[in-house]
Amino acid sequence: MKPAPFKYYAPTTVEEALAHLTEYGYDAKALAGGQSLIPMLNFRLAQPAVLVDLNNISELFYIRPDGNGGLCLGAMTRQRQVEYDPLVAERAPLVHEVMPQIAYPQIRTRGTFGGSLAHADPSAELVAVNIALNARFRLRSQARERWVPADEFFAGLFTTVLEPDELLVEIALPPMPPRSGAAFLQITRRHHDFCIAGVAVLVTLDGKGQCEQARLVFLSAGAGPVIAHQAAGVLVGQAPTPEVIRAAAERAASADIDPGSDIHASAEYRRHLAKVLARRTLTQAFDRAISNI
Amino acid sequence: MNGLFNVTITVNGTQYERTVEPRLLLSDFLRHDLGLTGTHVGCEHGVCGACTILFDGDPVRSCLMFAVQANGHEVLTVEGLGTMDNLHPLQEAFWGAGAVQCGFCTPGFLMSLTPFLKENPNPTEEEIREAISGNLCRCTGYQHIIDAVKLAAEKMRR
Numbered sequence: 001m002k003p004a005p006f007k008y009y010a011p012t013t014v015e016e017a018l019a020h021l022t023e024y025g026y027d028a029k030a031l032a033g034g035q036s037l038i039p040m041l042n043f044r045l046a047q048p049a050v051l052v053d054l055n056n057i058s059e060l061f062y063i064r065p066d067g068n069g070g071l072c073l074g075a076m077t078r079q080r081q082v083e084y085d086p087l088v089a090e091r092a093p094l095v096h097e098v099m100p101q102i103a104y105p106q107i108r109t110r111g112t113f114g115g116s117l118a119h120a121d122p123s124a125e126l127v128a129v130n131i132a133l134n135a136r137f138r139l140r141s142q143a144r145e146r147w148v149p150a151d152e153f154f155a156g157l158f159t160t161v162l163e164p165d166e167l168l169v170e171i172a173l174p175p176m177p178p179r180s181g182a183a184f185l186q187i188t189r190r191h192h193d194f195c196i197a198g199v200a201v202l203v204t205l206d207g208k209g210q211c212e213q214a215r216l217v218f219l220s221a222g223a224g225p226v227i228a229h230q231a232a233g234v235l236v237g238q239a240p241t242p243e244v245i246r247a248a249a250e251r252a253a254s255a256d257i258d259p260g261s262d263i264h265a266s267a268e269y270r271r272h273l274a275k276v277l278a279r280r281t282l283t284q285a286f287d288r289a290i291s292n293i
Numbered sequence: 294m295n296g297l298f299n300v301t302i303t304v305n306g307t308q309y310e311r312t313v314e315p316r317l318l319l320s321d322f323l324r325h326d327l328g329l330t331g332t333h334v335g336c337e338h339g340v341c342g343a344c345t346i347l348f349d350g351d352p353v354r355s356c357l358m359f360a361v362q363a364n365g366h367e368v369l370t371v372e373g374l375g376t377m378d379n380l381h382p383l384q385e386a387f388w389g390a391g392a393v394q395c396g397f398c399t400p401g402f403l404m405s406l407t408p409f410l411k412e413n414p415n416p417t418e419e420e421i422r423e424a425i426s427g428n429l430c431r432c433t434g435y436q437h438i439i440d441a442v443k444l445a446a447e448k449m450r451r
Contacts, residue, residue: 001337008298008315008361038357039338042318051315055362080351104427106405107339109351110358191426 003041010053014060017052017167018142024050025164031055032076032115035107060114060169063087069175075114075168080105082113092173094133094182094200098125101184104192114168117153120160120224123194127154127225128217129184130171132200138170147172157223179205179212181288183281186219187273189264195220196265197273201281203235205289211235214248216282221257221274228256231278240286249278300364304329305373313360320344322360323370331371331400335429342428345401346370352405371400374407383407386445387438394432402428406442414450416442 011017021028029048031037032055040046054060060076063085071091073082082088083099102108102116102125116126117137130137135150139162153160162168176182186198198219206212214235216228231252238244253275261267297312304327311326318337323329323346335343337356344356347369355368375381380388383403393399402425409416409424416424421442422435430438 002318002321003316005314005316008359010361034357034362035339035354038318038359041316042337042356053362100423103339104342105409105424106342106345106352106354106427109348109353191423 001042001044003038004044004047006048007050008053009050010056012056012058014057014140014167014169015142017054017057018140018165020050020052021167022142022165024052028052028164030118030167032118033078033107033111034115035103035111036115036119036121054167065091066172071173073113073171073173075112075118075170077113079108079111079113079116083108091175092133093176094129094184094202095126095173098129098184098200101125101186101192114171117171118160118162118168120154120156120158121194122157122222122224123198123220125184125186125195125198125200125219128198128200128219130173131217131225131227132182132184132202132215133176134174134202134215136172136174137168138172139166140169141166151227154224159224176292177204177213179207179289179293181285181290181292183284183288185277185281187277197221197259197270197277199274199277199281201278201285203240203282203285203289205240205286205293209290210237210239211244211286214282216248216252216256216278218252218257218274218278221259221270226257228252228278230255235282240282242283245279245282245286248282249275252278298361298364300361302360302363302365303367305368305370311360315359315361317360318356319346319358319360319363319368320355322363323355323368326360329370329372333397333400335397335401340429341398342401342405343398345404345428347404347408350408352408369404369407371403374403381407382448383410383441383445386441386448390437390441390444392433392437392441398428398430398432402430402438406445410442410446410449414446416446418443 028050031053060074062074089096131150182202186195202215204213214232218226231248234248253271259270333343335341
């Protein structure tokens with residue numbers, strides 16, 4: 001299969017790109033790494049009339065420290081660059097841990113950090129990790145600029161709050177809070193497949209060693225990423241014992257997620273996996289938090 | 294612009310100027326416009342790896358790029374890796390270790406492995422398996438491919 005015909009623009013600045021998106025609105029699609037979009041074009045699952053190629057906009061490729069121990073990434077930063085960056089390894093260890101699990105090395109050469117987020121595949125590792133880490137996203141249109149927290153950015157299957165005339169331009173990752181630990185696990189039938197179930201977790205302890213905050217974000221457990229609020233409720237204010245962790249994992253699996261059935265897995269199996277993965281990641285995250293005191 | 298685009302792409306050291314539709318995939322450009330059919334097309338959605346080439350030195354899926362995106366850039370295909378009279382050590386090793394059966398996946402493997410061995414001249418088996426995880430082979434069962442990589446790494450270290 002080959003893509004349907006489209007008009008093609010290759011702007012070199014964000015302004016130019018936004019001008020095209022404003023002109024064409026819903027008829028245009030932004031092209032980042034293309035590792036998710038071009039397969040859709042090849043299958044003709046998507047047939048945008050206009051493609052705005054972002055790959056020549058050098059101002060969108062960067063990884064910088066912010067003033068507070070966190071990081072800012074340009075949305076077009078290649079996944080491969082994020083994977084090998086020492087600042088990311090130091091300030092966002094969960095991102096560093098997850099990068100090699102995304103697709104294959106060849107995909108990460110072109111794929112971008114922001115592109116994965118804007119595409120919003122329910123099994124995207126970066127979606128869950130950014131929510132777990134309380135990232136904030138900067139969106140720009142010709143008319144305005146706005147910051148959206150990661151947990152408000154995703155709106156459903158392959159859907160975000162991006163308007164047709166908007167681009168995701170920057171991702172801000174806060175520093176890891178003190179006494180925190182993060183972990184990520186996913187289950188795939190073969191290495192690097194889209195996952196059947198996965199979870200990203202960030203936990204913070206208070207001065208008494210009890211859980212102060214917990215964030216669990218599931219992948220492949222619904223139409224989009226699922227934040228397990230009830231499971232967090234089980235953990236907050238409690239010492240993170242195996243019993244409490246087990247209870248939180250069970251609550252997440254039974255009450256927070258509503259996975260579907262498909263040819264890869266039944267809903268029941270996904271729930272079971274979610275419970276097991278939640279228990280393992282919470283255990284690991286709390287251990288890391290304790291060793292970070 | 295709905296029309297055609299002029300592109301200048303350097304492939305295996307030679308500069309080519311052509312006029313293309315924007316929707317022309319880089320894989321099809323190499324195969325049909327340039328006649329370099331060593332790059333194979335298996336799935337056209339990025340999972341099989343048969344179309345892997347080097348883009349400015351890095352491995353990419355040529356089925357997931359447009360030729361217009363390669364304008365001004367450098368591409369290396371399997372034809373640029375070695376010749377019949379002067380095989381690249383990886384090609385010799387694939388031959389020697391029995392890593393080629395039908396040969397359809399082979400160019401993709403070679404192009405994925407070339408930058409890998411440059412960065413990892415002494416890889417473990419685990420690292421090799423990870424490096425080839427983006428390339429599918431239906432014939433060999435992978436074991437001889439892994440043997441070939443170990444053989445090539447050893448040859449290239451000398």
